[in-house]
Amino acid sequence: MRVNRRGVLGFGMGGLALRGLMGGLGPALALSGGAARAQTAVALQLSWLHSVQFAGSYLAQARGYWREEGLEVSLQPGGPNAPVEPPVVSGQALVGISAADYTAAAVAQGAPFRILAVAMQKNPFAIASLPANPVRTPADLPGKRIGMALANMPVLKALCALNGIDAAGIEVVPTQYDAAPLLAGQVDCLLCWATDLPVAMAVRGIEAVTMLMADHGYALHSQTYIATDEAIASRRAELVGLLRGEARGWQACRADPDAALALTLESHPDAGLEAAVQALQLDRQLPLMVSDLTEAHGFGWFTDETVAANIRTLALLGREVSPDLWDRSLLEEAHG
Amino acid sequence: MSGRLLVGLLLLLLWEMAARTLAGTHLLAGPVDVAGWLFQHRGLVGRALAVTAGEAALGLLLGTLAAVLLAALAVLAPRRVAAVISLLMLFLFCLPLVATGPLLRVLWGPGLGPQVTLAALAVTFTSYLALLVGLRAAPPVWLDLVRSYGRGRLSELWHVRARGALPYVMAGLQIAAPAAFLGALVGEFTGAERGLGLLVIRALRELDAPATWGLATVAAGVTVAAHAAIAAVGRRLQAEPPLILAAAPGRLEGPLPVLAALALGLFLWAGAMEAAGLSPFFAKRPWDVWAFLFTDPEAMAHRAELALALAQTLRVAVPGYLAGLLAGAGLAALVILAPRAEAAVLPVAVALRAIPIVTTAPLLVLALGRGPAGTVTIVAVMIFFPTLVACLQGMRQTPRAVLDLFESHAAGRGARLLHAQLPAMLPAFFASARMAVPAAILAATTAEWLATGTGLGALMAVTASTSAYGMLWSATLVIALAACLAWGALGLLERAVLSRTAAEQLA
Secondary structure, three states: OOOOOOOOOOOHHHHHHHHHHHOOHHHHHOOOOOOOOOOEEEEEEOOOOOOHHHHHHHHHHHOOOOHHHOEEEEEEOOOOOOOOHHHHHOOOOOEEEEOHHHHHHHHHOOOOEEEEEEEEOOOOEEEEEOOOOOOOOHHHOOOOEEEEOHHHHHHHHHHHHHHOOOHHHOEEEEOOOOOHHHHOOOOOEEEEEOOOHHHHHHHOOOOOEEEEHHHHOOOOOEEEEEEEHHHHHHOHHHHHHHHHHHHHHHHHHHHOHHHHHHHHHHHOOOOOOOHHHHHHHHHHHHHHHOOHHHHHHOOOOOOHHHHHHHHHHHHHOOOOOOHHHEOOHHHHHHHO | OHHHHHHHHHHHHHHHHHHHHOOOOOOOOOHHHHHHHHHHOHHHHHHHHHHHHHHHHHHHHHHHHHHHHHHHHHHHOOHHHHHHHHHHHHHHHHOOHHHHHHHHHHHHOOOOHHHHHHHHHHHHHHHHHHHHHHHHOOOHHHHHHHHHOOOOHHHHHHHHHHHHHHHHHHHHHHHHHHHHHHHHHHHHHHOOOOOHHHHHHHHHHOOOHHHHHHHHHHHHHHHHHHHHHHHHHHHHOOOOOOOOOOOOOOOOOOOHHHHHHHHHHHHHHHHHHHHOOOOOOOOOOHHHHHHHHHHOOOHHHHHHHHHHHHHHHHHHHHHHHHHHHHHHHHHHHHHHHOHHHHHHHHHHHHHHHHOOHHHHHHHHHHHHOOOHHHHHHHHHHHHHHHHHHHHHHHHHOOOHHHHHHHHHOOOOHHHHHHHHHHHHHHHHHHHHHHHHHHHHHHHHHHHHHHHHOOHHHHHHHHHHHOOOHHHHHHHHHHHHHHHHHHHHHHHHHHHHHHHHHOHHHHO
């Protein structure tokens, strides 16, 4: 499947020149140490544009944690039109960063994915509102206008079901993903991540009220690491090495967030990252990545209980999955 | 000239006032803040601009090369074969970016591949059309001369047709350059490392109005500059822009080319997927789509969902399309009646067209609401400028003798417009009406994706994020087919109208 994918569709003409031009960021960042081990090149498909959301990965790369595992990891950025699943299915990326609901949807469509580790122990979905007209608990939602992508309708319905709220009492306004409709008074609250739109508002001097859905029963693993069955069977050592480096990177990030922030900014000079936004985002993201489980067992951990809670939430989202969707054995090896 | 300067200053003042009125919404920044932001971030913006402009230029080059090859092939081949090529190109041009972007990313891997390919795809069809018209526009006498020397079709193509096509090439490039830039920008949404498109996404998400509008200003400036530079090169080459860019559709060739194009299209689609070994999880084959829509147990539900979304999109696209055409033709008529209006109308029109839709959409939605008014306006804005330019050109080509006749009878401006200039405009109007079909669908689906969350645009965005690739491919097919059908229907209407008003165009 991986043989000769490119050029076949008649794009061959510019192909070689383009691939030469692209010059990967990954190898340039890795320090040229004297490691004698042969390096295997693998790719990690990120779920969004470069930012502190992936600060642990940058640390793993810059500090050589992956090189010690014999891996040369390139970090492929995502974007608004860059779904994670196709590059992982096609083998272009060894591991992708997804979320339990996206992965469940892909598996329902026949993709052979497993969840190997869970970076966000608490789901970052939140409802943001302004202090003058706040949403502090789900009970505040009826009678409000909520701005969100219609794609997230199941998320809102699941939250209502979990808290015994009648979803019909909430007026849904389809909006694009930014805070402007809230500030312009077109909606009373927004369905968003606690780590992006509220952060943008705070940096512009607007302190929003943020209700984390995870605090109201919405248990769903986010920023999960996924790989295909085929990769788990045939490239196990590489997967374990990638997870081990990633875990060390995030430990280093927790130990020294300022260093992680500085590295993120200086290694992505063309990403247009604003220091204030990135600092606050990291500040709000790190607590979501820590739980009793990670304190006891290490980064990315999950148990049969958290999996069962996820399966319940997924059922509310209309996704029937079995515990087989999760496979902790590689993470156990990585931490072992 | 001083009139233009005055209008420009007035516009800047209006912009600043609007920004101050909206202060606190973080939706619009005035020229003062924008200039400050651009100066402060000149290094970042300069590097991003170099990347995106480079992608656009490479795409423009490759797309134009492809267009040249295909147009030459179409001219040398029999008309029916040419019709098949044209149909396939139209179809390719109408494929929505939401669907092609992720596929191209997997095919190309990291780097510039998808951006350059999308830029090339955005220009190939329009350049191909312009070239085709240009290559066919050679005077028959010249062709007879070449043949009388016993030379073949190739030297006919080289010595006569290629020279005659130059003005058309330049006109095609004028349309293609902004399209390439937009294609590269949107291509960066598929997971690029750097570029202007990334900065736009970030600025929108982070409520950074000076950045959003600074980037929009840069994009608009590049577009206007490219437009003007190509016009200047054209003048240098003494290639006056031709009267009509896309000629009236050729004679009806019967259903055979359509069937052939369909068969060839399906074959290329399936063959490419198989040859590239793309996983059927996301790269659906024709039979997968057939199963999804007709033999799957859920097929009826799939069809119903698709039909509902299509109806929602058409409710936005059709009124927006008609409003854009009317506004374009109406403004052209206004400019003809009151030539002084041109200084005020054209700069606004160029600016509106050049600002990327992702930045204007939220503002239009705020001003006009999330109802149909906002989205219809977005569509209308996207297509009224090319219509305006084409209609103006058309009306200005009214034969001098006809105008003299009206003058000698002391006919008023209104009568002259109605009886002489509007009929003279019709061929150009229809040409731009056909070109506007894919643009209207693109604008409607983009607005739905970004602003309203309804219709095919939103459906495709949702399906991509939930791995519902069967639905994504079906929606893609429906959109492209709808665009081709509208194109064909317009061709029929055009022939019917032109046969009364401008029969010589149909020769």
